[in-house]
Amino acid sequence: MRGELYIKAVACAALLGIVGMGCKSNDNAGLTSIPSFAGSGNNPGGGNPNTGPGNGNDTGGLPGGNPNGNGPNTTGTDNGDPNTPLTIPENFQEQRDIFERVHFDYDSSELRPGDKDLVAQVAQHLIQNPQHMMLVEGHCDERGTEEYNLSLGERRALTVAEELVRLGVSADRLGTQSLGEKVPLSETDSKAARAENRRGEFVLFMPMTGVVELPQN
Amino acid sequence: MRMVWCLLAFGVLELSSIQLHAGAAPAGGNLQVVGEARNKLIPVALEGFTGEVASVLKFDLEVMGCKVVPSADAAFLVRGKADGSVVGALTDKAGNPGFNRRYSGGNLRDQAHALSNDVIQALTGLPGIASTRVLFKMKTGPRAEEVFLSDYDGHKPVALTNDKTLVSAPRWSPDHSKVFYTTWLKRGGIENTTVIQQNMKTGEREVMARYRGLNTGGALSPQGFLAMILSRGGSPDVYVAPPGWKFMEDLKGQNLRRMCVTREEENGVTWSPDGQWLCFATRANGKRMLVKVAAQGGNMIRIPTSGVLNPSEPNWSPDGKSIAFTAAMGGFNVCVVPAQGGAATVVAAGEAPTWAPNSRNLIFTRRGVNKRQLAIVDVPTKQVKILPAFVGSASQPAWGN
Numbered sequence: 001m002r003g004e005l006y007i008k009a010v011a012c013a014a015l016l017g018i019v020g021m022g023c024k025s026n027d028n029a030g031l032t033s034i035p036s037f038a039g040s041g042n043n044p045g046g047g048n049p050n051t052g053p054g055n056g057n058d059t060g061g062l063p064g065g066n067p068n069g070n071g072p073n074t075t076g077t078d079n080g081d082p083n084t085p086l087t088i089p090e091n092f093q094e095q096r097d098i099f100e101r102v103h104f105d106y107d108s109s110e111l112r113p114g115d116k117d118l119v120a121q122v123a124q125h126l127i128q129n130p131q132h133m134m135l136v137e138g139h140c141d142e143r144g145t146e147e148y149n150l151s152l153g154e155r156r157a158l159t160v161a162e163e164l165v166r167l168g169v170s171a172d173r174l175g176t177q178s179l180g181e182k183v184p185l186s187e188t189d190s191k192a193a194r195a196e197n198r199r200g201e202f203v204l205f206m207p208m209t210g211v212v213e214l215p216q217n
Numbered sequence: 218m219r220m221v222w223c224l225l226a227f228g229v230l231e232l233s234s235i236q237l238h239a240g241a242a243p244a245g246g247n248l249q250v251v252g253e254a255r256n257k258l259i260p261v262a263l264e265g266f267t268g269e270v271a272s273v274l275k276f277d278l279e280v281m282g283c284k285v286v287p288s289a290d291a292a293f294l295v296r297g298k299a300d301g302s303v304v305g306a307l308t309d310k311a312g313n314p315g316f317n318r319r320y321s322g323g324n325l326r327d328q329a330h331a332l333s334n335d336v337i338q339a340l341t342g343l344p345g346i347a348s349t350r351v352l353f354k355m356k357t358g359p360r361a362e363e364v365f366l367s368d369y370d371g372h373k374p375v376a377l378t379n380d381k382t383l384v385s386a387p388r389w390s391p392d393h394s395k396v397f398y399t400t401w402l403k404r405g406g407i408e409n410t411t412v413i414q415q416n417m418k419t420g421e422r423e424v425m426a427r428y429r430g431l432n433t434g435g436a437l438s439p440q441g442f443l444a445m446i447l448s449r450g451g452s453p454d455v456y457v458a459p460p461g462w463k464f465m466e467d468l469k470g471q472n473l474r475r476m477c478v479t480r481e482e483e484n485g486v487t488w489s490p491d492g493q494w495l496c497f498a499t500r501a502n503g504k505r506m507l508v509k510v511a512a513q514g515g516n517m518i519r520i521p522t523s524g525v526l527n528p529s530e531p532n533w534s535p536d537g538k539s540i541a542f543t544a545a546m547g548g549f550n551v552c553v554v555p556a557q558g559g560a561a562t563v564v565a566a567g568e569a570p571t572w573a574p575n576s577r578n579l580i581f582t583r584r585g586v587n588k589r590q591l592a593i594v595d596v597p598t599k600q601v602k603i604l605p606a607f608v609g610s611a612s613q614p615a616w617g618n
Binding site for chain 2: 083084085086087088089090092109135142143144145146147148150151152154155157158162175176177178179180182183205
């Protein structure tokens, strides 16, 4: 009950825009404006929008091809509306250092068993603070090529997001973003530095003045 | 920026239209020519040139498979001067004349590039690439990169973007009228990668994809199909948009065709020059590999790259015969494989290769201690020329025309 009141208070604050300074979008004159995507509708289908028959006559096909142009989504992830980027209200602030980072083995996007508790803490927070939103960032060390690392970083972020969804967080509050090898924590050329750079970061978005529900110990 | 671009184009045009042929000797008269199929460096001597013109000629000719040597060791001689404009005469060792020309228009660098092209054309019958340009990205701050355009040798760099954010994978459209790249520009409080198309003449920009998650790798086919890597389906996969498709009119992506369905990290989409095949890097059964898919959809077919490991960043040659890519085996190696697959050849230490219009040279990235630099390799001879360093770290070059 108490928690519910807090949430309502926070939600009201958000709605009324009591706190000024929103994060200003970095508008660029030359760029075709992107629609606000406000009210990101939930389109849970997430199905494959492909049309048209494929050419299934090729030999030597590999698993994972899409010869019919409409195969199932083998990831088994309901990522909310897969089309609409997460949209952060103007009066929300970004909190980057609340949650501990998770780390990955070289060339891997598998969640380490020891990091599952960290993800569980994030999930608990998001479940207890339903207006909060989360961007999961995926980062790589510099041993892959740039284009490979960009896709690998996304794969890492998606693996973390999948775990959050599995733990009960609604997918439409989650976004993923790969930074590839672009934003290393350490630029030292050492094994330890590379291990530190292969990471997932949790970027929390919450109302400017807010009350954060903490776990009741 | 736009102004600079126009001036540049005008200068090059001017150069080719006002070019004078002062010499009386008919080109190719008795010159002993080398021909197209050559995998040995052609020894060429330069006489009479000094300063910038001499260094441009040396760089150009060595990029295109020559070795600049003393006159006594040369099979061919380029003799000339730069007295306000560049004059150059080509002869072979026996003194047989090739051509004798005076160049005008542009600046001395442009004229020297034109002379280099004429030398290569006369010696091999193939057009030179010394007057081409390249796109690349350059780091301009702690969390800022911009797309740049420069002469192919790295001179006269001009920023095409001024967004002060991260960018990735600049690519030309097949007709070079547009470029595609990935930006991390913030919208709606969030960066969310976005594929941008930018018109080279007008500077006008259009959002080509901004779905949730990863949007990158924009590559246009000659028929106008746009391939991209998107993670909207739950994992990075290759999608193709039909000609004339507008992201703003298809925000749900209903007309996108998904070309593969995997949990793996597809990357580096490149079209065959006839637009019939799409090649990219993926992983199957734990092994990273290059695959191709027919433009109309179909199974992924492996392109074997025997002899090397972990291929990524494929780039199909303009003549359709070869695919260049990066192999990651401890360090990075630029490799070339026949387009149908086979034994891969390591041609240089480096990564992210893209082909020159001559299907012979590759421009690529080489990592230094604190900076990434661009370099060019002449594939048949494996001769590497490093481009002069820029202010910031430069990478992901894309060779234009």
